[in-house]
Amino acid sequence: MDITRHQYEIVRQGFSVVEHIYTDAEVKVIVAGIENVDKASPLFRQTDDLFAIRQFLKAVPEISPLIFTGRLKTCLQQLFGDGYFAVKSIYFDKPGSSNWFVAWHQDLTISVDKKIEITGYGPGTVKHNQFAVQPPLHILQDNFTIRIHLDDTDEGNGALKVLPGSHLKEIYRPENIDWQQETEVSCNVQAGGIMIMRPLLMHASNRTTNSKRRRVVHIEFSRATLADGIDWAERIY
Known part of the structure; x- marks a missing residue:
């Protein structure tokens, strides 16, 4: 793995794709572990367009050792150093027939344990019984997200579209996107690879057009x- 290249891409572009973090066999074990869970939990959401598990690492605790392999932990430590912990986890399953899409946005909120008004933290929201607030900007600038792909993903089945470098523009509203200056990039990832991104990176996702999951x-x-007064809703070391 070219650590220097990935670090540069994360700093300058706001994202990087690292392939082959998981073997085909490891992906199959993760998928099998997910398919065997009891889907009656309130943390599970299922529609014709999407199946999702909120607080995934809490809802399916047996999956953590399959996710946090030595290869993944080494990759993240080399890219970001020590001190980071997981604060939110979601599993998405977008069927091949899905019309579900996501409009351009930044990830401006964090999940917390209670709804409370605190100076420096934006208005709280509640969605699916989860509380979220917009934290001070420096927290968002230091956080990062990984997206572990269990299927080959490209433009045809909803790979994330991003605007490289948009994370450097702080709060960047979709209505203010300057399409004369921005260049949309599709973050194609093979099964077993990961996409790493900063939450302030402007991103979106298209409907599925190739019938692939x-x-x-x-x-x-x-x-x-x-x-003081709030904590992460989900904190896993």
């Missing part, structure tokens, strides 16, 4: 201590 494990990391 897309399964992704999304995990957010931070090393921040939050203000």
